[in-house]
Amino acid sequence: MKQIVVFLLFTLMVNVSFAEKLPPDYQTCKQDDPNFSKCLENAIQDAFLRLENGIPSLNVPPLHPLRTPSLTIGEGNGAVNVKQHYTNFNVYNFGKGRIEKFNVKLTSTDFKLELEIKYSEVRVESDYSLDGKVLSLPIVGNGKCVVKFINSTAKVELQSETYEKKGDTYLRIKDLQLKIIPEKLTFNFENLFNGDVQLGDTMNKLLNENWEVLYQDIEEPIVEATAALAIDYANRILSKVPYHELF
Ligand SMILES: *[C@@H]1O[C@H](CO)[C@@H](O)[C@H](O)[C@H]1NC(C)=O
């Protein structure tokens, strides 16, 4: 399929733009549809699941998991006073949310979306390295970790703008406000304290029992990193498929 697209592009390149289309199994919605909002809500809900495998023809990577090679969080000055460095940071189930509230505003130059998405479990699996103090106790270690967000609500407000490229109009997300409200967080850091099992188990228990206090401190960097990943992911699609192919 990819080869066919490349071949077609090559033959059409002389005086046709690089605009592409979404694959036919993705729903699109016309602005003059009286149920435009409902149509778009369904289309986005449906796209979440399809995007698990990415869109190979548009070079869009799989959403399951959403990968980022590395993430560094500086030490805060509250309960989590820890230098944190993560590599091979993978977020699972990002596409498995259920849209519960949906509000869209679309004009020829402006596209705004407000969403509330419920997730039963979003899981981060990563390699970590930590050094500092948490709840005033020393914490140090490196290894694998799993952090689970149980029964979370994500509140998303996104705003995009249009721009011109090779004679076509495209959308680009320029701002994404995000709030993530979990019912519970669980932590499992393997190999804390140089592999001392007793200290490690005690620390993991402490983290899990105090997740609410800890989340107050780590919410902002987590939300910023997630919003940046989501903007980058969405813009990879929007930069290839022009506005008139979407709406
Ligand atoms: C729009 O949606 C409502 C509720 O789902 C439905 O009753 C109505 O028939 C739809 N209208 C059109 C034009 O599709």
Ligand SMILES: *[C@@H]1O[C@H](CO)[C@@H](O)[C@H](O)[C@H]1NC(C)=O
């Ligand atoms: C998550 O929600 C499910 C279904 O509503 C519920 O059964 C479960 O107890 C909740 N889990 C937590 C940890 O709140």
